[in-house]
Amino acid sequence: MSVMPVMEPSTARTALRRHFLMCRPEHFAVTYAINPWMDPARGADAGKAVEQWEALRAAYLALGHEVSLIDPIEGLPDMVFAANGALVVGGRAYGARFTHAERQAEGPAYAAWLKENGFAEVLEPQHTNEGEGDFLTLDHVILAGTGFRTDLAAHQEAQEFLGRPVVTLRLVDPRFYHLDTALFPLGGGNVAYFPGAFSSGSRAVLERLFPEAILASEADAAVLGLNAVCDGRNVVINAEATELIGTLKDRGYEPLPVDLSELRKAGGGPKCCTLELRA
Template identity: 25%
Template sequence: MFVRNGTARLKRVLLSKPEYLKPAPINEIAKKWKSSVLDSEKMLREHEALVNAYKQAGVEIEFLEADPKRPNSVFARDFGGCVKEGYILGRFKLPIRELEQIDYKNKMKMLEIPMIAQVKEGCFEGGDFAFLNEKTIAIGMADRSNERGVEEIQKQLLPYGYDVIPVPLKSEYLHLDMCFNLVDDHLAVAYKEGLPEYFQKYLRKMDIKLVCVPEETIFYHSCNLQSLGCHRVLSLKHNEVVNEALSKEGMEVIPLDITEILKAGGGPHCMTFPLWRE
């Protein structure tokens, strides 16, 4: 068994270091920094802080070696999604990320994690993949995943008993994990008004409580958190309001002082591909 849901105790992850990361203008956040040169040393220190947080939480870490030909591979989440039976290989929309699909596929083969589904005609990136419970998966459709990609996943996961819910979003939000993130079994951080009403009904039906944020905080990664399981979550140090709200809900919040990597458009959730949850 690999990843049975999005909130059980996290035991193993796949990461890649930001050695060659640049603010390519491929999302709303990175566009603001497109003329800047990112501080490579600072980014590596920030990523090491993420690595250390995982180690302290008892999480085993696998790495895909950085490569200048795929500068955005630090955002490991995006090549696909992992479920209990194996993983789903996505299909990147942008040429700058195509090599990631090949190299991450080879890495998963080395790790002996089977591919049980693959998007070949549509587009799908893992930032749009979110468990709601063990058999219900939401997939965002903002800028990088589309209806055809979701249909392919629905068809291929049907034999395994998964219900896959498409969630249309404004393209500016990039991925679902920028405006919605489940942090505990019945708790999520979200920009509520940006979510379709029928999706909100699913959340209410599942008794998922929302810690709500305003739209502008999407672009400061207020929702881009990583659940560690056991009521623990990785967040960003500057997410003070969200972190306080989560603490009041009984969550142990582990703050990360990350700012430079964020300029390329991704946070802790984007940088993490879960391989195993208890």
């Protein structure tokens, strides 16, 4: 399929109110390793993770966003990473089907919550995908990652169900195993991303689609600075991504740095903790 490039508008940044689903990390732990960030020998402090998560939730509420909560389930320490639970566009929910056995029960849990909370159309996927971890929605297109967690066939499945064009991007660096660790939408048809996370062909696609994109350094990507949430003006971002924060300010955005260092021990940041519910 062909998708015309979308130029970033020159008008002032406008924040749009969003509806997010989050899961309090009451059972957070690092007891297994399913990505390069996880080290069971280091462990994690669940109390500290809850404090950092509460600060993230408070930041969203202070910006005027709505936050709904799904109950955490004991034995699912990664359930805090709500973004992986589904992809919700136009009131329809494309469910998750996790790669690793340790997380597979999360998919049905998120699907059940969505059905119980007004989302009548929830598709149980046939193909492996990890929700908004690998599907990022812009105004007219969905960017979809593959290479580590989400099957290429899931991109077509999501497109058919949601009726939105899906553009495939191949990830090649294991540190950036989900698309949302290497790229985030800025609103207005633009994105920020780390080129080194993508195959050469996918970099060419991004350059063509987003000629005004913000390019992040490897240093900022390596602290999950691109696992950020933008409402069109405000950007909730890991505080350690200092160069990227400066660039966002220069481009007219309002960065809101947060500390999620404890959750990063499992490979998570602000976006990982945040599933957007698009009506």
